[in-house]
Amino acid sequence: MRILFLGDVVGNTGCKKIKDNLLEQINLNKIDFVIVNGENAADEGVGLTKEICENFFKSGVNVITTGNHVWDKKDIMKFIDNENRLLRPNNLFEPAPGKGFQVYNTTKNIRIGVLNLMGNVFMKKCDDVFEVSKKFIEKYKLKYDYDLLVVDFHGEITSEKNALGHFFDGKATLVVGTHTHIPTNDARILKNGTAYQTDAGMCGDYDSVIGMDKENSLKRFRKIDSVKNFPAKGDATLSGVIVDCNIETGLAKKIRSYIFGGQLKNY
DSSP states (O other): OEEEEEOEEOHHHHHHHHHHHHHHHHHHTTOSEEEEEOTTOSTTSSOOOHHHHHHHHHTTOOEEEOOTTTTSSTTHHHHHHHOTTBOOOTTSOSSOSSOSEEEEEOTTSOEEEEEEEEOSTTSOOOSOHHHHHHHHHHHOOBTTTBSEEEEEEEOSOHHHHHHHHHHTTTTOSEEEEESSOSOOSOOEEOTTSOEEESOOOEEBOSSSBTTBOHHHHHHHHHTSSOOSOOBOOSOOBEEEEEEEEOTTTSSEEEEEEEEESTTSOOO
16 A cells, blocks of 8 residues: 655646646556645645645545634635545644544545544644644554544644654554655654654745745845745646555654655756
8 A cells, every 4th residue: 555645736837747747647657546735735835725635536535624724715624524525734722623633545445544633833723732632542542443643733833843853653554744845854663663854845846935936035034025925827737645555564664755856856
């Protein structure tokens, strides 16, 4: 069983790269299940819409995760209640539309749990991610409630992500970070068998400042004649991880960073 996880999709250029290439990449890499973080996929680079979600599903995406920008497009609140393939962080203050955890049955009759979490440090306020994770681990068990478990941890700082990876080690197939839009060079299998990477990177134009137009971003940092951030429009790179899963144990056999197209080095 092979899972592809793609980091934050940024704006039109990221959406187009998925639409034009994902199905082919699924076939070439023999991917069985695809998870994409879509919280930055809208035209402005924040939020997502029903139309974007439906285009992702048509392009081969099985599940969409999100983060702090999940509600930036208000119409998504109604859509998320009726679409269980779209998740929001599980530790958002309740009540909140949608769900942060679901189990999905594949065509091979394998049950894949996907858990969406958000960090507490330098992020929008939400419930304590470690307390929520502790309760989750007490309630759900690998190989009982699902065959595999993928955790998308949408967080700002590397230490918090690293800590949560160890917290889930042996209890999840993959823990991968999102939100910073920069892929980290630390893909590995942790001591107890969980695949881990601190940040998956983004699906967007890397000739930018984390996906946003670089000239305008420089003006904003220098506080001169800038406008609101908007996405860069060059060729996008798809960034994420590919994990080979051990169905018998529910843990990982192999993980590698996945980079395709655009500015970054291609595999």
